[in-house]
Amino acid sequence: MTDVGAGISARWLPVAVALAGAGVVADLWWQGAAVGPLVVAGALAAAAALVPASPAPLLLLLVAAAVTTALGDDPLRPAVLVLVPLGHAVHLGAALGALLPRGARLHPAALGPPLRRAAAVQVGVFAAVGVLALLPAGRTPPVLEVAALLSVAGVAVLVLVLDRSR
């Protein structure tokens, strides 16, 4: 039997999303992004915090990825690595914030499982990054590239089919 107390205000979720979004914008600024993309990213970060159940978080991540790709060649530079947890935080914070109406209360115990899983995912991704850093840079054989693309497409088709069947 769990006694339901007052918890904390669920406004901390939009605040967390806003902080993560601000971190994304700061990262873009740190990379030397122009004013236009910064303004767009800032607006999307604000929209993601205020309206988490909207396309704004996804667009923020896409804009940040596009700008980051355009601004540097080193794929494992710090600016990219900073975006990995920040993007995940925006995604997770917006996902949880979209569940709750205004005035809701948040019980910190509810955040335990998703935060533990997010930490495990981050550990896995950074392990993969470590492996990538050890791999020799150079052009991949075309056959392998085609196979990789087909694999990704296969995963996409599988997800779509399964989602439709639901």
Added chain:
Amino acid sequence: MNRVLAWATARRAAGRAGWRGTDALLRGALGGLGLVGAGVALHRVDLVVIGLPLLVSTVLALSVPPGKPVRVTAQKLPRSVEAGDSARVAITVDHDGGVEFTAVRLPLPGRPGVGPVHLLPGADRELRTHLRWNTWGEGVDLRPDHLAGGRDGLLISGPVVGVESRRTVLPPLAPPPAGPLPARLTGVVGAHRSPRSGDGAEPRAVRPFRPGDRVRRIDWRVSLRAGAATGEALGSPHVRERHAEADADLVFALDSRADVGPDLGSWSTAEPGGPVRRGGSLDTAVRAIAALAAAHLRQGDRVGLVDLGRPQLGVPPGVGRRQLLRLRHQLVACTRSAGWSPRPVLRPGQVPAGAAVVVLSPFLDDAVVDAAIRARGHTRLLLAVDVLPAGLVADPETPWGGAVRRVLLAEHRVRLAALRARGVAVVPPEGVAAALARHRRGRR
């Protein structure tokens, strides 16, 4: 392959059970796959690295499909409670597992109403919340609306509106001193002195014996003394009269047509928390009636209720604890439909002959004054209790606020003066018992 098929079957079952994807699922699947795919296509490892957490977390989240829809049930509680009571309520959240979050609407400790939505761990299946009823009235205090979320909130079921739990919180019983009441002429039992002679305990007079008097009423000491004075022993026997004891009828007339607080600017708007303005005229009147009714019923009086706004909601005079419970329930019922009647109704048939009537009203219109003065003619005692809040505050949003306040107070004074001029005592709520006591002393 069998595992994939089992997963797909479970996903299909979840879809039939009402689970659906959220924006986060679209974001994770589309964003993750899109970034990873674009990175592979464009030979950009940085895109793959940025998109990988979204993709991996989405796959991990979808790997555990949720089961049947979540059911939230609350423990049953009594329909009526006392103001100031509290209780712990058990809420059961029933699901198959695979639910990471439950968002349930539950009351906050110490706050009225159904409360906000609480985001709780899905693993907590037995919840307990604390209800406390500080203010009287009728309302919904528990409605466990709920929504269940799968891992990372990618799949949700709901929101579902919970079953309302309505409750009547009875007005509190403050302990005022109960004053003596005028006796009812037709009564033969009770705790109050009747003006006629009878078999009570209180002496009334000593007078010469008349045919019809009981012999045991003869006061031999007085008779001998009277005989010695006239020189004729036992010439004029005297009897000692006693007062009869009678029950008393007390009828409270509640003016439920207006419920006003000290702030004049809020008179035209409804109270956000419920039908009754806390600390307003109706709240004051109801609390006073409950307290006085309890005190007078305790000493054996017959107490009734008249709703000036809705005569059909009245309660005929009665005695006992059940009558007190009935009165308190009816007071809540009167306030539920308060403010809808333009004119007060106080007919002679609503008040037993010889009863004491206490009219509780803010006296904001002439109609209630007319009704009280007309009722004065067929009652033994009528008290007017002014429940208009003291220290009225003018509406600051209009330049006429101060003038309105002055006019209103002047009209109020004139109405109270008219009542006094017609022999109706006007008292504050806490002065009813003292006024009844003064009335009795005046009758002696």
